[in-house]
Amino acid sequence: MREVKKSVPKKDAYGLIRGKPVYTDDIAPRDSLVVKILRSPHAFARIKNIDASEALAMDGVELVLTYKDVPRKPITRAGQGYPEPSPYDKFILDEYVRYVGDEVAAVAARDERTAEEALKKIKVEYEVLEPVLDFEKAEGNPSVIHPEDDIFPQFDIGFDPKRNIAASYEMEIGDVDKILEECEKDPDCVVLKERFYTQAQAHVMLEPHASFAYIDMHGRLVIVSSTQTPFHVRRQVSMVLGIPIKNIRVIKPRIGGGFGGKQALHGEMIVALIAWKTKKPAKLVYTRREVFEATYTRHPSRFDVTLAATKDGKLKAIVYDVLWDTGAYGEHALTTLMVAGSKTLPMYNKVDGVRFRGKVVYTNHVPAGAYRGYGAIQANFALESAMDMLAEKLGIDPVDLRLKNIIREGETSPIFKIMGEGREGVEMIIKSCKLEQAIKRGAEVIDWKNKFRKREKNGSKVRGVGMAIAMQGSGIANIDMASAILKLNDDGSFNLLIGATDLGTGSDTILAQIAAEALGVSTDDIIVYSSDTDLTPFDTGAYASSTTYVSGNAVRVAAEKMRKLIIEEGAKKLGMSPEEVEFDGKVIRAKDGSKEVTLKELATVRYYTEDQKQLVADGSFVGPESPPPYAATFVEVEVDTQTGKVDVLRYVSILDIGTPINPNLARIQAEGGAVQGIGMALYEDVKYSNSGKLLTNNLMYYKIPSRLDVPDMHIEFLESYEPTGPFGAKSVAEIGIDTPPAAIANAVYDAVGARIKTLPITPEKVFFAMKK
Amino acid sequence: MKIKVKINGKWEEWEIDPSDYLLDVLRREGYLSVKKACDTGTCGACTVLVDGFPALSCSILAATMDGHEITTAEGIADEMDDYMKALASEGADQCGFCSPGLMVMVYALRKEIENGKVKKDEEAVKRYLIGNLCRCSGYLGQQRAIFKFLGVK
Known part of the structure; x- marks a missing residue:
């Protein structure tokens, strides 16, 4: 491997660092109408009257949209493959507002100040309704959040809006009740039942959501958006506005982070409609407060775990009973719920019984959606905390308990087939899994044997260690499709056109590396252009840890075809058969050394003089399976017994991601994921007022980790090769975030005996748990 | 009202509203490396030198x-070539939205170290840069690059 497993700098690095104007708001036309949204002050209300006449009469106000001015067409903003597994329960604007921050009206004006003034002039009379603010009381609540009759799912997702249920799912393998019953009677068996809660973490990508739209010279609608899913944006805008797909172009420029938060549509439909109506460019850039209050969060959860095991540590059954809060709209409701099972349960594949029962309820909270980890992190906190508790109950070292029960290479789990994302999954024999090695190596690096239960004291501070393991996926099997086009230029360089969406992760660069490796050329000779629905081929988008594996395989296929084409054309030029020549990346040469032609010469004659044609190749890929990456994480914490404050001193994570295409970029993914996970574990508290207003709506109240909160970190990738991946690669984007909550909770327990089952692990929770 | 400022070495005259923030004026005048990210003075993406x-x-x-x-950042980028190389070779630029503000801060930090105002050690460097938030990198790649650039052992 020459071009992969190599840390080349990101192709866009220098442009980004020096601050080139490349993000959505930087490149919006200077004369764009500025769009501002009037948002609901109530958690749940019906708009009785809305009068925008005064706003419309203002100098500089171009257009005001209320629910009366937009098509009433149910949609989902989720940004998923079609048909979406999320219910069509949202309207561009609606007469009901379902959370504090929900859209009431949109104003388009000459400048920001005029737009903001106009918002104040819109007169709204609300019928305030009783909100549902406790997700444990949502099901069957007399307040029905979606009373309208014209909403529907695309297929059966357990949708029951009259009971405030957005989605539900159940499965069972084996007779779980019987196993539990027998286990409870058996003196050689234990059963552990525990309940956990996780919070509505916010993505906090640095660039707020932004989009603008304009009408081009052909009368087509062009949308530029900081989106993770340009092709889904095109389809959804087409669907809701009734503009044919052929008349819409969506472009993603550089974007300032996403983490799932930009998978959905936030703003695109509004700017599109305004540009379509006014024929003027219109832009909408969210404020940070809007990003917090009116985009997406992680789904908060209540997670009941039951584990049954023999006294010698063989797991017999795992039972999940899950309640999920999707907030006001059901985006990603079913799929995040199912991932809670599908991306954790197979880790312990030797059990006799598994049961998963989950419900996703509507509440009048900020809608939940896709967020890195996507259900797996909530489940991981619950399962891996419960495993730690089980180990203690059995008197077995938590490391040994994992080693006794984990999945290994060459094995499978029935879960892979039963639980997909929104529908059935696919069978899969695990071809690469270094989880056992990861656990052993992590234990060695953290010095587990000499630290576990040693509770080393230093004044009021006590140290402890904890561990957790995780798996994730690599794209959505049989659903996610990616494609790529490679074309040869007359100097022997290549354009790589990909629908894949680089959020800042460096995917443009690693896809160029994959193309270069398969072609046998240098990464410098690959010019990447991505994420433009007019100019690049289809890709479902950057989510579900799909880009390296799914888009990477599409690029590999295209590059292999191109290589074959070069050899064929080169052979023809030399008057030989393809079998008689070889290509070393620069020269096509007769194997007997008699003749040669450089790629540049070949390209030049094909374009200008001989047998003229464009050399171009395409590739598409749908994952027949979704090979999981794995992680084993060990942390050492220090807990101040006087305050309950937890400091993470050392963080060790050993990962199996297959081949790291670009080890530096993979490392940053793992480190960045870990720090987001540490944020969820320790700092990122979410608070609502009694009336349902989000209080933690800016970066002063909502605390993400700063550089002083980051522990000493040891990230290590094990040698691993996934045969179905491009050059052995699996995914790396999400696996890093899954383990910190449970590993830290387990370490806090090891240090001070306080078991925190509700995230985040704040000093006050630790302090009071210690006093118990 | 009109103001005169020396921006990246040359004097310009700007027509502003008395209530305009510098960030919005800079972006309006085409200095787009300056990013608007948090609205509360918390994230550092809009850092400039005054x-x-x-x-x-x-x-x-x-x-x-x-x-x-x-x-x-536009005004110092050419002087910060070694820094850009260090950051890029760690792969730590990621989405890049916080990068220009951070570069301005590192530029200032280097001067403070040269003037003996800030100690050249890991803790002091981290403390100086604490106001520049990043959500992608987890900071460690940035720090490897910054320590290398500043010669922090």
Whole structure:
């Protein structure tokens, strides 16, 4: 491997660092109408009257949209493959507002100040309704959040809006009740039942959501958006506005982070409609407060775990009973719920019984959606905390308990087939899994044997260690499709056109590396252009840890075809058969050394003089399976017994991601994921007022980790090769975030005996748990 | 009202509203490396130098800048080639939205170290840069690059 497993700098690095104007708001036309949204002050209300006449009469106000001015067409903003597994329960604007921050009206004006003034002039009379603010009381609540009759799912997702249920799912393998019953009677068996809660973490990508739209010279609608899913944006805008797909172009420029938060549509439909109506460019850039209050969060959860095991540590059954809060709209409701099972349960594949029962309820909270980890992190906190508790109950070292029960290479789990994302999954024999090695190596690096239960004291501070393991996926099997086009230029360089969406992760660069490796050329000779629905081929988008594996395989296929084409054309030029020549990346040469032609010469004659044609190749890929990456994480914490404050001193994570295409970029993914996970574990508290207003709506109240909160970190990738991946690669984007909550909770327990089952692990929770 | 500022080495005259923040004026005048990210003076993405010292342009009224010298990432990028190389070779630039503000801050930090105002050690460097938030990298790649660039052992 020459071009992969190599840390080349990101192709866009220098442009980004020096601050080139490349993000959505930087490149919006200077004369764009500025769009501002009037948002609901109530958690749940019906708009009785809305009068925008005064706003419309203002100098500089171009257009005001209320629910009366937009098509009433149910949609989902989720940004998923079609048909979406999320219910069509949202309207561009609606007469009901379902959370504090929900859209009431949109104003388009000459400048920001005029737009903001106009918002104040819109007169709204609300019928305030009783909100549902406790997700444990949502099901069957007399307040029905979606009373309208014209909403529907695309297929059966357990949708029951009259009971405030957005989605539900159940499965069972084996007779779980019987196993539990027998286990409870058996003196050689234990059963552990525990309940956990996780919070509505916010993505906090640095660039707020932004989009603008304009009408081009052909009368087509062009949308530029900081989106993770340009092709889904095109389809959804087409669907809701009734503009044919052929008349819409969506472009993603550089974007300032996403983490799932930009998978959905936030703003695109509004700017599109305004540009379509006014024929003027219109832009909408969210404020940070809007990003917090009116985009997406992680789904908060209540997670009941039951584990049954023999006294010698063989797991017999795992039972999940899950309640999920999707907030006001059901985006990603079913799929995040199912991932809670599908991306954790197979880790312990030797059990006799598994049961998963989950419900996703509507509440009048900020809608939940896709967020890195996507259900797996909530489940991981619950399962891996419960495993730690089980180990203690059995008197077995938590490391040994994992080693006794984990999945290994060459094995499978029935879960892979039963639980997909929104529908059935696919069978899969695990071809690469270094989880056992990861656990052993992590234990060695953290010095587990000499630290576990040693509770080393230093004044009021006590140290402890904890561990957790995780798996994730690599794209959505049989659903996610990616494609790529490679074309040869007359100097022997290549354009790589990909629908894949680089959020800042460096995917443009690693896809160029994959193309270069398969072609046998240098990464410098690959010019990447991505994420433009007019100019690049289809890709479902950057989510579900799909880009390296799914888009990477599409690029590999295209590059292999191109290589074959070069050899064929080169052979023809030399008057030989393809079998008689070889290509070393620069020269096509007769194997007997008699003749040669450089790629540049070949390209030049094909374009200008001989047998003229464009050399171009395409590739598409749908994952027949979704090979999981794995992680084993060990942390050492220090807990101040006087305050309950937890400091993470050392963080060790050993990962199996297959081949790291670009080890530096993979490392940053793992480190960045870990720090987001540490944020969820320790700092990122979410608070609502009694009336349902989000209080933690800016970066002063909502605390993400700063550089002083980051522990000493040891990230290590094990040698691993996934045969179905491009050059052995699996995914790396999400696996890093899954383990910190449970590993830290387990370490806090090891240090001070306080078991925190509700995230985040704040000093006050630790302090009071210690006093118990 | 009109103000005169020396921006990245050359004097310009700007027509502003007395209530305009420096961040919005800078972006309006085409200095787009300066990013708007948090609206509360918390994230550091809008950092510029005012008379050589780092400042959050989102929290300064443009009207107070009359006669002052402002430097943005555009104005120092050519001097920061080694820094850019260090950051890029760690792969730590990621989405890049926080990068220009951070570069301005590192530029200022280097001067402070040269002047003996800030110690050249890991803790002091981290503390100096604490106001520059990043959500992608987890900071460690940035720090490997910054320590290398500053020669922090």
